[in-house]
Amino acid sequence: MTQGTYVDKEFQRDTTYIEDRITSDGTGEWPVEPGRYRLVVSRACPWANRTIIVRRLLGLEDVISMGVTGPTHDADSWTFDLDEGHLDPVLGIPRIKDAYLARFPDYSRGITVPALVDVPSGEVVTNNFPQITLDLSTQWREYQREGAPDLWPEDLREEMEAVNERVYTEINNGVYRCGFSGDQAAYEAAYDRLWTAMDWLEERLSTRRYLMGDHITEADVRLFTTLARFDAVYHGHFKVNRSKLSEMPVLWAYARDLFTTPGFGDTTDFTHIKSHYYEVHLDINPTGIVPAGPDYSNWLEPHGRERLGGSPFGNGTAPGAPSEGERVPAEHNPLLDESGMVRTR
CATH class of the missing domain: 3.40.30.10 (Glutaredoxin)
Known part of the structure; x- marks a missing residue:
């Protein structure tokens, strides 16, 4: 809420x-x-x-x-x-x-x-x-499981706190600041702040595979959940429509890299996401109509981020398939296989 x-x-x-x-x-x-x-x-x-x-x-x-x-x-x-x-x-x-x-x-x-x-x-x-x-x-x-990644590495914490603060203020909450603006001037100011930060991310991620370097950290988790909702909800519903995520070459490749990493795409429920925003925010969407799109198949296009080096889990390992009781229903995310994992092309 x-x-x-x-x-x-x-x-x-x-x-x-x-x-x-x-x-x-x-x-x-x-x-x-x-x-x-x-x-x-x-x-x-x-x-x-x-x-x-x-x-x-x-x-x-x-x-x-x-x-x-x-x-x-x-x-x-x-x-x-x-x-x-x-x-x-x-x-x-x-x-x-x-x-x-x-x-x-x-x-x-x-x-x-x-x-x-x-x-x-x-x-x-x-x-x-x-x-x-x-x-x-x-x-x-x-x-924690054997092979669990260190998502909060001590040597990166000071820098990561600064990155997390900007991502939260300008992007995670920035999309809401746009969507819930009380007038045109407030909306345009929020819009400018959001896209300034999105351009900063596009530049930062052009030379490093993940936000903090070679491996996934808490910072990537925090950014991913906004990116996963961007084209499906925020672009239209919250009027953050300078461009779609899928039109930003670096951020889009980064998002796809994470999406196909165990733990990210397999926890993404597109049906629940769209249902929530379009049915609950009736002040923004008075009809309560939930859009039929977008097509999600482009999430599986090759991302090419391996060229930057690094690996998702460093010296650790990926988690296995989610338990049957915790799988996102396949009809809610058409990119999942029968085990609840993101399909390979």
Whole structure:
């Protein structure tokens, strides 16, 4: 659910989250404990999609269970309408709001995903999505799969924090700033900011395979979820239409490189993505009509990024196929094979 306010007609996202953390040192209220927590996501939401990707790359599926809401929500909450009886099978609740209220009976802020829930108590622990993925990398190391990549390498953290900040401010949130602008002037200012940053990325990625160099990091995860939605939603729905992603040679090749890497394209649900934006944002799309396009087959065109060197996982290995219960339905992403992985041409 997109929460925000307006200052001089400019959309400003509400970034006040529950800041509790699940930590490995045993000093906090929420200790790392396999099986204790449930990650609640929507495949439509780019912020939640980050956590799905990181959890899969690190091999934490058997350690932290995952509940998936439907792609749409009302003004009240995301709901578990994909599950039998419209109840989450582990938490036994029909909406994620119930986990928020279990802990904070008077909770009045946005009911957002992703959210980590303490299964024994049914209480939400945190919805602080930037911190959730960083903690999956740093606090859950003991339980990561053999060959898991280091998505938050210590020697790159200072530079990566600066890159992440610009990507978040100007691109991840920049598309929303365009789409939810309150007037023409605010829209045009947001549009200019977005495309200045997109051009910066086009230049940065022309000489390096990934945002931070030779291997995938958290920075690539954060950028990918916006790029995956760009042509299908943001280009038209949010009016960021200077060009399509598929018309930007470097960024488009970079996006395809990631899409065909295990953990990225196989977690992308195009049907849920389009359903969410076009059916929920009725102030922008009053008819609620969901576009039939675009054609996704171009995601499988050769990207040629290997010429820059590097490798996705460095000294690590790729994750295997997703478990049957966590596969994106093939009809929601026609580029997946019967195992739930991105097809090869």
